[in-house]
């Protein structure tokens with residue numbers, strides 16, 4: 001479990017103060033994957049550096065299983081860092097070392113005896129699906145395979161936290177999904193909390209149990225995936241269930257977010273029956289997330305139906321609803 005409390009990092013550019021992290025609080029329980037998303041400049045890399053203790057936070061604490069990393073003295077920093085495994089966009093392997101030698105490297109730093117560290121590296125290469133790659137060199141591997149090696153290396157010291165910074169940004173879509181599924185599978189390891197920094201909603205949807213939206217160094221939204229997606233109109237909900245922008249020429253429409261079980265009658269269908277109209281779906285997305293099926297739709301509203309009446313009916317039925325163009329309500 002990793003717990004970040006009121007973490008602040010201030011940089012100075014001349015006299016200008018840049019609050020890269022302005023009081024970030026979040027926690028990631030063991031055996032779960034937490035996503036951190038945010039636009040460029042939001043503070044994601046600063047958060048990674050502060051968590052990995054590559055940079056000292058200005059204030060606040062970072063605790064791994066209750067032990068405060070920010071209180072660790074410089075001399076103990078290396079040992080403390082072993083509790084946290086790091087995976088970056090590129091694996092940055094040592095070209096002159098074998099794959100086995102790369103995975104065993106953190107254990108070499110930790111002065112683990114050769115036979116022990118090689119046995120561990122063999123085990124981890126098996127875990128990431130590269131059981132036979134040990135004697136090979138990085139240049140002989142594909143980008144996806146090198147990333148697997150990077151993940152195995154990050155796990156070498158049996159960390160409590162796996163911190164992945166844009167782990168799939170450099171990979172093609174198919175390899176991305178293979179690596180994401182590998183990362184998701186790791187949360188089953190005893191006591192491991194996985195933190196994934198990403199700008200891709202696909203990553204969040206595929207592997208995250210919970211997610212935090214960071215902006216200007218602040219937490220804008222945070223929660224379990226189902227919770228944030230179900231927050232109609234919320235930034236993460238809109239991003240995770242993205243619809244194309246409404247076409248102004250297409251007339252009046254209403255946006256609906258519904259999470260009824262797949263076998264129940266959808267609220268839009270109930271509205272069609274209630275008002276005896278057809279509500280054609282002009283855009284829609286269905287996603288099963290966090291055990292719930294979410295349906296976000298934009299439906300065209302026929303002229304003879306009052307938009308606010310429809311919105312009222314949909315809301316009364318438990319859905320999120322609003323006119324696509326608030327000006328159009330009449």
Ligand SMILES: Nc1ncnc2c1ncn2[C@@H]1O[C@H](COP(=O)(O)OP(=O)(O)O)[C@@H](O)[C@H]1O
Nearest residue numbers: 011012018020039040041042043044045046047
């Ligand atoms: N070493 C630094 N010195 C000054 N400002 C920095 C430094 N590192 C980051 N910043 C600033 O802090 C803010 C957050 O940056 P960063 O953490 O890199 O965001 P992200 O990774 O989300 O794009 C930005 O305004 C950035 O310019």
Ligand SMILES: [Mg+2]
Nearest residue numbers: 041044045046
């Ligand atoms: Mg960054």
